[in-house]
Amino acid sequence: xxxxxxxxxxxxxxxxxxxxxxxxxxxxxxxxxxxxxxxxxxxxxxxxxxxxxxxxxxxxxxxxxxxxxxxxxxxxxxxxxxxxxxxxxxxxxxxxxxxxxxxxxxxxxx
Numbered sequence: 693x694x695x696x697x698x699x700x701x702x703x704x705x706x707x708x709x710x711x712x713x714x715x716x717x718x719x720x721x722x723x724x725x726x727x728x729x730x731x732x733x734x735x736x737x738x739x740x741x742x743x744x745x746x747x748x749x750x751x752x753x754x755x756x757x758x759x760x761x762x763x764x765x766x767x768x769x770x771x772x773x774x775x776x777x778x779x780x781x782x783x784x785x786x787x788x789x790x791x792x793x794x795x796x797x798x799x800x801x802x
Contacts, residue, residue: 698727709762715755722748 699720706713726744
């Protein structure tokens, strides 16, 4: 008889970051292991249940730290991209200003 689960991984859960998806899948495995432990009732010892809970809590902390590091890198990357875009716009504006300052006097005869 197949093992019963409370949660099954679905592609719709994906955040399209391989490491995070793998960690989410591991959290689902832990959830299902805890569920199976509960279903086992008296056959499952209290220590096994507590062991699974502790492992899930520890892993969740590890997972959140990983997510925070990834989000910080994304934020930093976005900041650099924004800074580069602004620099490019400033350079273009400066070039156009220089061109106008050279062109306008000759147009108006100054």
